Amino acid sequence: MFRRTILSAFFLLAFSAFSFAQNAQPEMADALRKDGKIYVVVLVLATIFAGIIAFLVRLDRKISKLEKHNNPIS
């Protein structure tokens, strides 16, 4: 419990240290990338992508199985 509070306090501090935004000339996501939030988007997309790939792999295996069962007929 104690250790957990220390950990969460550390993370809160770490995140607040990142949260100083800066204004660049044209509006780009430099600040976003610096304060780390862009990584959240990357993570979300990577998750979706991993899900789709896992689905495709399963489908691929299933079809391979079907093909094995079907082959002796042809």
Added chain:
Amino acid sequence: MRQSWWKVVCVLLLGYTIVAGFLIPVPALNIINETIRNLYFHVPMWFTMIILFLVSFIYAIKYLRSGDLKHDIFSAEYTKVGIVFSILGMLTGMEWAKYTWGEAWSNDPKQLGTAISMLIYFAYLVLRGGMKDEEKRAKISAVYNVFAFALMIPLLWILPRMVDSLHPGNGGNPGFNTYDLDKDMRMVFYPAVFGWILLGVWITTLKVRISLIEYKRENNF
């Protein structure tokens, strides 16, 4: 999984695209700002569609030469997945256009040409759906496929370049220079194109294999 090495390559390339596509710095330009990153996702949809339609076209010609119904199955599935990618490309393009050109649909020559081309391919599905006789369906849709692919070339690459267009690579410009593609962007863009094409092919091969199983079943009883 059958012949899985290129599927692994596909996953690696796309994984790299998703991570590097957001994190590698891009040129700071007015109006498009950070949306230039869409290049890694919107443009490969069209590249994939073109490759899938090209393969479909080749199989259509193969069918006409051989009369083998398996070639017809390949041709049809490649077109179907190509249409899915064209819809994705159109939607992502409209989303992008909404915030950079001001309107999702601005009757831009490239948009119009693409829309016509998509309608021609939609008609391919209607045509196939309307015929029950396998041989007849295969022959007519193969001929139609050749026609559709031949029309797509002027609609996507010639006509939009002869008039002024909002779309980069048009209005007399030869192509990618207008994107301000710098070295960093190329490092992501080319792998992205390759990865998305491989994903399209992967999905198509799955559909083809299912159709082949069905075809074998129907012809063995």
